[in-house]
Amino acid sequence: MIRLIAKKDFLLNLLSVRFIIGFVLCLVIIPFTVTVSVDDYLARVRIYEIEQKKADDGMKKARVWSAVRPVIVTRPEPLSIFSAGITNNAGNSVKIAFDACPLFPSGHISTRDNPLLNAFFSIDFSKVIAILISLIALVFAYDSITREREDGTMKLSLTGQVSRISFLSGKLAGLLLTLLPILLFCYLLACLIIVVNPGIALSAADWGGIALLFFSSAIYMLVFILLGMFISGIVKSSSSSIIVSLLCWIWFLFLTPNISTYLSQSIVKTPLYDNVQSVMHDYDKAFEEDYFAVWRRIRNEMGIKNLNFYNNRDGEDGLREITGGTRTAPLFLLRLYPEIIPLTLSNADKKWALQRNYLGELEKQQRLQQRIALLSPSELFRQITEAICSTGAGNFLKYMEQIRYYREGVIRYFTDNKLFASSLYFTPQPLEEYPAEEEIASLANEEERQARIAKNSWMYPCLDTSNVPVYRQQQPFSLPGALDGAFTRLAALFGLVVLLLAAMIASFMKYDVR
Amino acid sequence: MLQTIELTKRYEDGLLALDALSLEIRPGEIFFLLGANGAGKTTTINLLLNFIEPTSGKALINGIDVMEQPLETKKHVAFVSENVMLYGNFTARQNLDFFARLGGKTHLAKSDYYNVMRRVGLQEEAFERKLKTFSKGMRQKVGLAIAIIKDASNIVMDEPTTGLDPKSAAELMQILLRLRDAGKAILMCTHDLFRAKTVADRVGIMKEGRLVMLRTREEFLQDDLERIYLNYMQEAVL
Incomplete structure (x- = not known):
C-alpha cells in the first residue's frame, strides 16, 4: 500500500505545474551559480600559483637568514566551488615572521575586479541548494495532507486497506521519489560543469566529499519535507499551510542566521581590534627601547664611535642584509642578534598572548552564533557543507593553529642550527672578507679604499634553504576527515528528521479527517 | 451488516454529537438516515468508518468491531x-x-x-x-x-445526491436498487426525503444525536413521512 500511494503521489507530482517550475528553476539557477563559482575558483587558483611562485622565489633568492620568511599560500580546495564558506572573506597567505605570531591570513581576498559591483552578492552552490531545495520541498509538502482532506480523497483512501501510518509513509515516499531526482539533477549538473572544465581536477576523496554533500542535502531536504507535512497535518486548510510554511522558511533561512549573529555579538562582547593593536604598539615601543639599549651597550662595549653600514637593507620584521664596509658592522651585529632575537621572540609572545585572548573572544562569539543558529536547519546545513568542504570557521581556526605551530618549528630550526648567531643571518659576505678599520685607513687613496670595501649582496650566492621546515599544506581533503568534521552536525540534522517524523506521525494519528 | 450499539460521541468542546445510537442495517437493505445539519448523521458515518473514536459504545461491520480491527472491517465497507x-x-x-x-x-x-x-x-x-x-x-x-x-458487502453514503442534477440523482437511485438486490447493506445519510420515499427500505430520523424515529417502508408509506420529518425539523429549529 505504501508503494501504491508513493507511486500515485509521484505521478501526480510529476504532472503538476510546481514540478515543472521547480525543475526549470534548478535548470536555470544551478548552471549559473556553478559557472560563477568555477570561475571564482579558477581565479583563486591562478592567484595561488602566482603568490606561491613569489613565495618560493623569496625563499630561493634569500642571501641572509634574516630574509628567510616562509610564506604559506593557501591553495583553494576544489570543493570550495560547492561551499565557499569564509574562504572568500579571509586572506590567502601567511608570512612567518619572528616578531609576531600570525593571527589571520593576509593577501588576496576574493572581490570582484570592479569594487563598485561588490554590493551584489554572489552565492555558492550550497547556499542555492539550501534556499532552492528547502523552498521546493515546502511547496510540494505543504498541502500533502490538507489537499487530500479538502478533495475528500483522504477519507476514501482511509476506507481502503490502508492504515494511517501507511498512508503517511506512502505520502512521504512519494515526495522523496519526486524531489530526490531534482536534487540529484542539481548535483549532476554541477558535477558536469566542473568535470568539463580542464582546470579542475577532482580527486577520489573530492568525489567522496561530493557524495557526502549530496547525502547531507538529501537529509536537509527531508527535514523540509517533514516540516511541510507536519504543518500540513496540524492546520485545517492548504492556504493556512502555505502561509505557515513560508513563514517558517523565511525564519529558518533569513531571520535565524541574522538573529544568531546579532545575539552572539550582543551576549559576547569582544574588544575592538584597534584597542588590541594599540596595546601591541606599546609593547613594540617598549621593545624598541630595549633594542636600542642593547644596541648602545654593545656599541659602547665594543668602543664603536661611528657605526656605518655600507650596503644595508632592513625591514620592520627584523630583516637586515648588509654587505661591504669594514668588519666593525658585522662584528657588532654578530654580538647584537643573539641578544636581540630572544627579546624579539619574547615580544612576539607577549603580543600573541593579547591576540590569543582576542581570538578566544572571537571564537566564543562564533561558537555561540553557531549554537543559536542550530535552531535553523539551514544554518546546520551550512555548517555541514562548510565542514565537508573544509571552508568553515572551524577549519580556518585549525589551519591558523597549524601555521603557528609551524612557526615554532621554524624558530626551532633557526635556534638548533644557530642561525641567529651566524653572520649569515645578516650578511652573505664572509666575515674574513670584511677589511679591518686599520687596513682601510692604511690604504693610500680613496679608489683603493672603495675597491676594498665596495661589495654588493648579488656578488654572493643565495642560501640553501632546502632544509628549512616546509609547511605541509593543511591536511589534504579526506573523506573520513570531512565526515569527522561534519558528523556532529549531521547527527543533529538527522535528529531533527527523527523529531519531525515523530511529531508528524503523532499529529497525523490524531488528525481529524472530517 | 452495519451495526451500532449504544454508540456515543462527545467532542472535545463538550458537544454531544451522538447519543447512544443503536442501529442495524442488514444485507439487502437500503437505510436512509435523515436529519437536519448537526443531527449526528455524518458523525455516525465517521464512527462506522473509524475516522474518529467513539466516546462509548461500539460500531460493528459484519460483526467486527471497527475500533479493534480497523483494517479488517475496511475490507467489508465502501464509502x-x-x-x-x-x-x-x-x-x-x-x-x-x-x-x-x-x-x-x-x-x-x-x-x-x-x-x-x-x-x-x-x-x-x-x-x-x-x-x-x-x-x-x-x-x-x-x-x-x-x-x-x-x-464490499456494505456501502456507506454521505449525502451523495447533493449537487446532482435530477437525472443523475435518479440514475444513482437505480444503481442503489441494483446493489441492494445484490445483497449489499446500504446506509445513506441525506436530506433528500423524496429519494428516501422512492428507494429506502427503512428510514431513521436523527435529532440532536439521537435516533428519534425509525420506520419500515410499509410504515412510512402509510404515514405522511414529509409531515413527520418537518415536525421534527421544526422542533429542532424551535
Whole structure:
C-alpha cells in the first residue's frame, strides 16, 4: 500500500505545474551559480600559483637568514566551488615572521575586479541548494495532507486497506521519489560543469566529499519535507499551510542566521581590534627601547664611535642584509642578534598572548552564533557543507593553529642550527672578507679604499634553504576527515528528521479527517 | 451488516454529537438516515468508518468491531462521500485503479474498470479523460464506481445526491436498487426525503444525536413521512 500511494503521489507530482517550475528553476539557477563559482575558483587558483611562485622565489633568492620568511599560500580546495564558506572573506597567505605570531591570513581576498559591483552578492552552490531545495520541498509538502482532506480523497483512501501510518509513509515516499531526482539533477549538473572544465581536477576523496554533500542535502531536504507535512497535518486548510510554511522558511533561512549573529555579538562582547593593536604598539615601543639599549651597550662595549653600514637593507620584521664596509658592522651585529632575537621572540609572545585572548573572544562569539543558529536547519546545513568542504570557521581556526605551530618549528630550526648567531643571518659576505678599520685607513687613496670595501649582496650566492621546515599544506581533503568534521552536525540534522517524523506521525494519528 | 450499539460521541468542546445510537442495517437493505445539519448523521458515518473514536459504545461491520480491527472491517465497507473531488490530474480509470488497489483489488483489468464505469452511467469518452474536466455529477459517478468496484458487502453514503442534477440523482437511485438486490447493506445519510420515499427500505430520523424515529417502508408509506420529518425539523429549529 505504501508503494501504491508513493507511486500515485509521484505521478501526480510529476504532472503538476510546481514540478515543472521547480525543475526549470534548478535548470536555470544551478548552471549559473556553478559557472560563477568555477570561475571564482579558477581565479583563486591562478592567484595561488602566482603568490606561491613569489613565495618560493623569496625563499630561493634569500642571501641572509634574516630574509628567510616562509610564506604559506593557501591553495583553494576544489570543493570550495560547492561551499565557499569564509574562504572568500579571509586572506590567502601567511608570512612567518619572528616578531609576531600570525593571527589571520593576509593577501588576496576574493572581490570582484570592479569594487563598485561588490554590493551584489554572489552565492555558492550550497547556499542555492539550501534556499532552492528547502523552498521546493515546502511547496510540494505543504498541502500533502490538507489537499487530500479538502478533495475528500483522504477519507476514501482511509476506507481502503490502508492504515494511517501507511498512508503517511506512502505520502512521504512519494515526495522523496519526486524531489530526490531534482536534487540529484542539481548535483549532476554541477558535477558536469566542473568535470568539463580542464582546470579542475577532482580527486577520489573530492568525489567522496561530493557524495557526502549530496547525502547531507538529501537529509536537509527531508527535514523540509517533514516540516511541510507536519504543518500540513496540524492546520485545517492548504492556504493556512502555505502561509505557515513560508513563514517558517523565511525564519529558518533569513531571520535565524541574522538573529544568531546579532545575539552572539550582543551576549559576547569582544574588544575592538584597534584597542588590541594599540596595546601591541606599546609593547613594540617598549621593545624598541630595549633594542636600542642593547644596541648602545654593545656599541659602547665594543668602543664603536661611528657605526656605518655600507650596503644595508632592513625591514620592520627584523630583516637586515648588509654587505661591504669594514668588519666593525658585522662584528657588532654578530654580538647584537643573539641578544636581540630572544627579546624579539619574547615580544612576539607577549603580543600573541593579547591576540590569543582576542581570538578566544572571537571564537566564543562564533561558537555561540553557531549554537543559536542550530535552531535553523539551514544554518546546520551550512555548517555541514562548510565542514565537508573544509571552508568553515572551524577549519580556518585549525589551519591558523597549524601555521603557528609551524612557526615554532621554524624558530626551532633557526635556534638548533644557530642561525641567529651566524653572520649569515645578516650578511652573505664572509666575515674574513670584511677589511679591518686599520687596513682601510692604511690604504693610500680613496679608489683603493672603495675597491676594498665596495661589495654588493648579488656578488654572493643565495642560501640553501632546502632544509628549512616546509609547511605541509593543511591536511589534504579526506573523506573520513570531512565526515569527522561534519558528523556532529549531521547527527543533529538527522535528529531533527527523527523529531519531525515523530511529531508528524503523532499529529497525523490524531488528525481529524472530517 | 452495519451495526451500532449504544454508540456515543462527545467532542472535545463538550458537544454531544451522538447519543447512544443503536442501529442495524442488514444485507439487502437500503437505510436512509435523515436529519437536519448537526443531527449526528455524518458523525455516525465517521464512527462506522473509524475516522474518529467513539466516546462509548461500539460500531460493528459484519460483526467486527471497527475500533479493534480497523483494517479488517475496511475490507467489508465502501464509502461514497458528498463532495468527491478525487485526483484531478488522473483519468477516471486511473482514479478507479488507484482506489481499487487500495481496497485490495489488485488483479483487475482495464475492461473491469470500463464495465463499472458503464454501470454507473459514465460516458465512454470520459473513461480516459482527466478528472479535472469532469462535472460534479460525473465525479460523483466515478466515486460510486469506486465504491462498486471494491465489491464490499456494505456501502456507506454521505449525502451523495447533493449537487446532482435530477437525472443523475435518479440514475444513482437505480444503481442503489441494483446493489441492494445484490445483497449489499446500504446506509445513506441525506436530506433528500423524496429519494428516501422512492428507494429506502427503512428510514431513521436523527435529532440532536439521537435516533428519534425509525420506520419500515410499509410504515412510512402509510404515514405522511414529509409531515413527520418537518415536525421534527421544526422542533429542532424551535
